[in-house]
Amino acid sequence: MKTQKFRLSRIVMNFLLLVYAVFAIFPLIWMLLISFKSDTEVFTTTFLFHPTLSNYAAVLLESNYVQYMKDSLIVAGGSVLVSVVVGIPAAYALARYNFNRKEDLAFQILSFKFAPEILVVLPLFMIYQKIGLYDTYLGLIWVYQLICMPLLIWVVRGYFEDISVEIEYAAQVDGYTWYQIFFKMLMPLVKPGIVAAALLSFIFAWNSFTFPLILASSKVQPITVAITKYLGTDTAHYGQLAVAATVSAIPAIVFALCIQKHLVRGLSFGAVKG
The missing domain is CATH 1.10.3720.10 (MetI-like)
Structure with missing residues (x-):
């Protein structure tokens, strides 16, 4: 029983750390996504868009x-x-x-x-x-x-x-x-x-x-x-x-x-x- 509780607590802790990590680096991820968007799609908040390398060029x-x-x-x-x-x-x-x-x-x-x-x-x-x-x-x-x-x-x-x-x-x-x-x-x-x-x-x-x-x-x-x-x-x-x-x-x-x-x-x- 103690082993199961320990494993469950580890899983919950790792999940919370993962959620916090995603929250912390999300601005960087979003900035990276914007770099592949055209000017017409940059104001959209969806993750579905047409990637382009024109900004990098x-x-x-x-x-x-x-x-x-x-x-x-x-x-x-x-x-x-x-x-x-x-x-x-x-x-x-x-x-x-x-x-x-x-x-x-x-x-x-x-x-x-x-x-x-x-x-x-x-x-x-x-x-x-x-x-x-x-x-x-x-x-x-x-x-x-x-x-x-x-x-x-x-x-x-x-x-x-x-x-x-x-x-x-x-x-x-x-x-x-x-x-x-x-x-x-x-x-x-x-x-x-x-x-x-x-x-x-x-x-x-x-x-x-x-x-x-x-x-x-x-x-x-x-x-x-x-x-x-x-x-x-x-x-x-x-x-x-x-x-x-x-x-x-x-x-x-x-x-x-x-x-x-x-x-x-x-x-x-x-x-x-x-």
Whole structure:
């Protein structure tokens, strides 16, 4: 009797999880369906329609969509790379060293992530025009540090704090230099944290809209801004808009699938306790 109740509860639980999963991903499924609909059928709510690839042809072959994707990859990837190079040493310093107002500095760095983008984008617009960074890759990569670096520093800082300092002391006793300890011992241990923070930073940078809308124009157009071109002045091509949105989600999904094995914390975290 208990076995039957257990099996029944498992079946009910799995069914409820399946229902919730369908509910959660249904907007993505519906967007994918719209991408195969013509403009005359896009407003129908039935699953029966005449599929067409005209929207994909119009977006991928008849427009500069590939260039927009390239711009987004350069800007988002470059901003994450800069954040990793600069943010990891900063995270280590905040985790290991004690100095005056350390927590205030850490909180100030984090506050950059939650500050409204419109708060700084207008002054940056005037500064960028004067120093020649307006509508450039470097300008967007620079300003994207307000999005990527605070997140990466705080996530990686937590991973460094999970590693007992006795591991570093033991390595120093064995004759290792600080650089050898950092790159050969600590970096492999915090690799899952770096990968997870880099993925989140890439997603936030990829989805940024306000910064590229104000600080870029014709030379650099990330996909988030370029998608608005499919909303015409006379009519909205929802099928083409769905294609652009669907294809733009592929890089982040592929990136997440490629690094999913690194998203789990290393087994050595907390191996030595003080």
